[in-house]
Amino acid sequence: MWANGSSSGPCFRPMNITLQERHLIASPWFAASFCVLGLGSNLLALSVLAGAPAPRSSFLTLLCGLVLTDFLGLLVTGAIVVSQHAALFAWQAADPGCRLCHFMGVAMVFFGLCPLLLGAAMASERFVGITRPFWRPSATWRRAWATVALVWALALALGLLPLLGLGRYTVQYPGSWCFLTLGPRRGDVAFGLLFALLGSVSVGLSFVLNTVSVATLCRVYHGREAARQRPRDCEVEMMVQLVGIMVVATVCWMPLLVFIAQTLLQTPPVMSPSGQLSRATERQLLIYLRVATWNQILDPWVYILFRRSVLRRLHPRLSSRHRALSLHPPPAQASLNGP
Template sequence: MNASALPLANNTPLCYVYNSPPFNYSHPIASARYSSIFVILGLSSNLIAFIVLVKSFQRTQNRSRSFFLIFLGGLVVTDFMGLLVTGSVVISFHVTHFNWRTVDPNCHLCNFMGMSMVFYGLCPLLLGATMAVERFIGINCPFARSNMTKSRAISMMLMVWFSAGGIAFLPLTGIGSYHIQKPGSWCFFNISPEGKDMAFSLIFALAGLICIAVSFLLNMISVVTLIKVCCGQDRGQRRRDHEVEMMVQLILIMVIASICWCPILIFIAQTVLSGAHLRVGKLLLWLRFASVNQTLDPWVYILFRRAVLKKMFPRLNWSRGSIMTLYPSFRDTMRRFTSSSIGSSTLASSETGETGKLNVMPPSTPKPQPPSP
């Protein structure tokens, strides 16, 4: 079906071509109560996290940590605005049951909500990948980040928002199209295996999956490097508790994003590539699953901070020099693991040098006996 020809034939606005309200559709999670509770919980969580982040940013004196907090603050603001913008439309529909054709005859509101869904959906994934790049450079190439300033970190975050906005704007240029979706409470791009709708569906799905893959790869490299530093021979001279804390938070953000977003991204790609009929129930389910990410993200920083963990687990010996020393068995295991991968050559050369020293040592001379009387 050619979507571009239909509006000319029957004067139907583009966003109502495939689905025209009102709908006779019901789903257990498509209700005003569920949407209201979900949005209020998400907004409260992000607001608490933002207040905590502002206080932490004012107290921190570590340069790398301040950069991390800027990106984390951008993530919290994005999640908050995403819930506020999209939640307002969804809740308003469930409360008033307004007719889209009457309220929005020219599809302006539908296009705005569709752009918001794409923008606020891609931003957390793009920010997660950007944070992974920043941590990768900070841990593996610290000298390359010597020129990094707070203004540049803010500029990078603005570039992420601009990139996500550019992708969200594509359907308004003809690459894809935004349509009202069942049960009539939201708008999203048309997931179709035809023409430009297929192109935009793949752009959205691949962009999200690539961000997750980049985050996973760079975070794993950073974790391995950090373990080598914390468990190596010089761990006493190179304590990096703040680095460990940031990597734990970043890994949790990546895991949550992967669990929440991979199902809907794979579902979209699989639907358009296979040419199968769109299953509305599964789309709504995976969308709700993805939206949970905006509520869980702030709790990563609220809960997984050293100050909070001290209160939650007061019996642990938090006075030691490194977080890694809190887990002696894990430390020793990783120490043996890293020594076999990166330390074997160093240890071998060290042992060879010590052996050579022993071989060239002059023979010990016997202690002279005292003269007999």
Template sequence: MQRAVIDSNRTSPFPSPPTNETPALCFSINSPPFNYTPTIASAYFSAVFSGLGLSSNLFALVVLLKAFQRTRSRSRSSFLVFLCGLVFTDFMGLLVTGSIVVSFHITHFNWRLLDPHCHFCNFFGMSMVFYGLCPLLLGTAMAVERFMGINKPFSRSGNMSKARACYMVALVWLFAGCVGLLPLVGLGSYHLQIPGSWCFLNIGPAPRDLGFGLVFSLVGLLSLAASFLLNTVSVVTLVRVCCRQDGAQRRRDYEVEMMVQLIFIMLIASVCWCPLLVFIAETVLRGEPLRVRYLLLWLRFATWNQILDPWVYILFRRSVLKRIYPRMDWSRGSILTLYTSVRKLTRASLGGGGLTPGAEAGGAETPAAES
């Protein structure tokens, strides 16, 4: 998963297993020990990379928990639940995979001697799939929540409670876990990958490997496509609502904040994951030999997603945005007006009639609820 240097002129310090033994499935393509040039740089890079990601996610998680305790807005609370789930997932992904990779670069252990039955390799590969798909699926779940909250703010289905948000996060984890378990029930397989520091799904033309490669790629790509579509509709709706208001009352601060954070999360996920997902789908469909150089390159792109995600919330909070744009109207007096406009727009799009003043005032949240 991290960088390692391979030198064909250097030999491994580990003895090779007996040649008359049939290697386990995860070692059938790339069988250790490999030839390495042990360097301090590889271990240092892996440790710094993992440490940066872990500290960023831990800091963001602390800030999120404090914000969650202070907020009384239902929509903001559910959005913070999704953000906490995303940051926690990224933290655990870096902790699990990073600790194994750093240990390998420090000790250069032989996988066949340490894990002759592939249990450890299968766990690593399943972790890669699980912690890879979870951020993409959680991004889609957040896009669904914001789509319902912006386009149907007063409908019963548009108001997502904290408990319902927790159930959706758990459902995402369950679905990603089921996808990660597919190779253990016969669809695809996990293999040790060059340069020997990580395990991942086997990217090959065999029917089962092809099927699992397509499942992994399509789930990720469809998640990104759904996020893009839902976020686009949400942004257009929000802009239309804002443009109908007076210039001093056209912003609803928390709606803008959540939408900006979600857009950046989607963009980061797309830039980091699309190259790897497209590469896997293209390789298995064309039946071409695996180009290890590109696999490692796009994998490093994907791992940056776990580091950049927490900084979206750290940098794009209201407190930070107010310091960057002090002239922007961040007052809370516009909240009721914007809610009323959203309701009118939603009812108009559904073909409903006009609202009485009492109904408008009764359906909107009070400004105090957004604090």
């Protein structure tokens, strides 16, 4: 039996699992392939962003921050998980002081919240740019990077709360990763609900703002002034990408966020007084976490695939339609509306 006891450090809970079962669940080849796929996808997206025609626009800068965050998240957490799966070492013996566990817990919360917060920031930027273009201050790439830094600081501050006494990071089933504790302690409940609430609010805010922005673009397309106020192709392209990012974040993260909230609010508590979870709950948490990590792989492909150059190759008819829906009126109409 491979067992974790709570006597060696604050991050260990009772968890009994055989090495054979752990080897079947935690395959090093699966983890390594998953990590390589994600890193390659994000590197490809970063290279495409570097060659974009307007790399310093506010939206593309925020998108670059999102892809960079996803890349670093896969690199940091993937290195720990892959090495754990490959060596199959007992976390209790390798990290009795829980320093590595605490580091990974902070990283999991930080790199989990950042994409959701950045998605909300991108939705806010597009909402103001489309619905209130004259209210928006001059958007520069420096201002956008400042927004990215602010999101990073907020996510890091939240991730450090368990190290300051609010909540705990513990080793999770099958003993290869660390995350927040789904326990009945007030600190665990408060921190878990704060994490789930902040993530859910970010997704909900993105949905509301993106819905209003898309409705505004549709109204401009079909309104009376449509002939003279057509949205530019880049605005439509950015909204398509942003809606794709929102859908990916919702599908990947909401099951985990809802599961965390339901588990913490369940009566009687799911975790026993000794700190043990049922095997069904542990497996559900592992499955939902794996689904959530797909967000880091799919985000870059939303940008890579939903670009005008790619869409026009797949659907050549879009090229002529995009030219017809230009922001500027055709020359004949321009002459009729001349001075």
